[in-house]
Amino acid sequence: MAGLSLDLLALQIFTGLALGAVYVLLATGMSLIFGMLTVVNFAHGAFFALGAYAGFLVLALGGNFWLALLAVPIVTGLLGMAVEWGLVRHLYGRGIDDPLLLTFGLSYVLVELIRIFAGTQGLPFDTPDALAGAVDIGIGYFPLYRLFVIAMTVTILFLLWLFLERTRIGLIIRAGARDPEIMRVLGVDTGRVWRLVFGLGTAIAGLAGLLAAPLQGVSPEMGNAILADAFVVTVVGGMGSLAGAIIAGLLVGVIVSLTALFAPEAGDVAIFALMAVVLLIRPQGFFGRAGLMS
């Protein structure tokens, strides 16, 4: 490892944080949906891909990246709400596996729809002009777009925190996660709250897909691969915990990025090894509550 400087290491860690930011967003959306609805959304990867393709469509129609940034979460969020209303809500109260299986079937449908309308081949996705190039961040030059991804993630998480902790609806959501029955007794239409939460989760997933698109291009299968990674993040961080999603997401991103530097051939396997270790030492994850596991 001659020529390995501390700066290079720091840059690689920073690259890992940008990658981790995408994981954080994906896992946050999944955790949000699970924490409230106890639904594991297997179509989360499909919404991720859908977000990237929706962004691609906005650009192809002559819009710019900023417009896509606004339109994509609205589109995937509304679609998520439609899915909850049309499909998922009929399975509440049945086994915990049923919504998981349903969303798994849905992921087949959504990915195939992408293939039908956008082709089976992957497409390149240009970095927006304003965010092209690199900036000096003290330890070396770092791609501006990756900085932007980190900043966007921080912003989204902050807004989500504000929404959940400082608004009336957020209060209802948090209360509903604890005891939906009492909320119904108090006159809250929990069905509407759950729909909103599902849509919020898929909106964040779509946004994550859009943010990831300039980093990796778009392809119909882009969600399948990242779904497994998002599961690793969720298992490591603990299901239903936002703090867990953030810390585990960043950790997984940094690990992927560092193994890519030190042991490229182990890059794909390292995070699964991490998950195995966490399962052996702390099966419920960093922040998982044991009660949510069954």
Place this chain on the structure above:
Amino acid sequence: MIAVFLTRAARHRALLAALFLLVLPFLLPFRATAVNVLIDGLFAVGFNLVYGYVGLLSFGHAALFGGGAYATGLALLRLGLPWYGALALGLVAGAGIAGVIGLLATRTRGIYFAMVTLALAECVYYLAYQASGVTGGENGLRGIVLTKIDLFGLDLDFVDPLTRYFVIATIVALALAALSRILASPFGAVMEMVRENEARARASGVDVRAVRVLAFVLSGAFSGLAGGLQALHLAIVPIETLDYGNSGMVVMMCLLGGAGTFFGPFIGALVFLLLQNLVALVSSHWQLPVGVVFMACVLFLPRGIWGQLARWRPA
């Protein structure tokens, strides 16, 4: 009358399955589909052992099936084992991988199980992808040639499609007989007890985790055998055998047919493959109708086709 018949039928389920396999290739519109129904049916039967009988939803069965396929292929190619030795190795490989995944995944419960098995299977996929010197990596394991099946002085032509079908059908029928025996054993009852009421099983002194791991290993043995048969049948092990899509396929097959029933997984494999083949005649986008059918099945027919039929018996 019908109830009596069904009870009798249940007692001889392995024999009935064998009879069904005997006529299957002559019933199907696509002869080539028959062998796939056998192999995927056996795979779905293996999956059903953990999902249908123990209640664990695994999304990582591709690793068990693919592990068996690679082990059988490598045994023929590199070790020069006879075909039955190679198949046995496939079975053992499936069980072995299931042991490792099972031990890790059973540390969690409920909803985590599906996620952990999916992630671990993905890990096996990447390992096989990286070890291209052994597995052929992206190109798959190629050049598995088996033209003759020799056993007890018999010398069968494995190239002839119908002979091939009956060779594989015989092995599958034997596996089903073994499964029928397992399900009828006290262990079979304990598996269902764990699914139905974990707390009661624990209170009765059942080591729930051991039952889960053992069921997963048994499931791996069936899946590995199915994988091995596919390696012999296709003469190649594509890397997609280990793919997430393969794990999902077996989930769909089992649920379409009916989880927790003896014949369900086979019916599911049959329906799935027929649907896939029929759609493929008009469009390459078979995943769309298959996904819709599966969602409809989860919503409106949670017991699956066979599960629903088996309940529908006039008293």
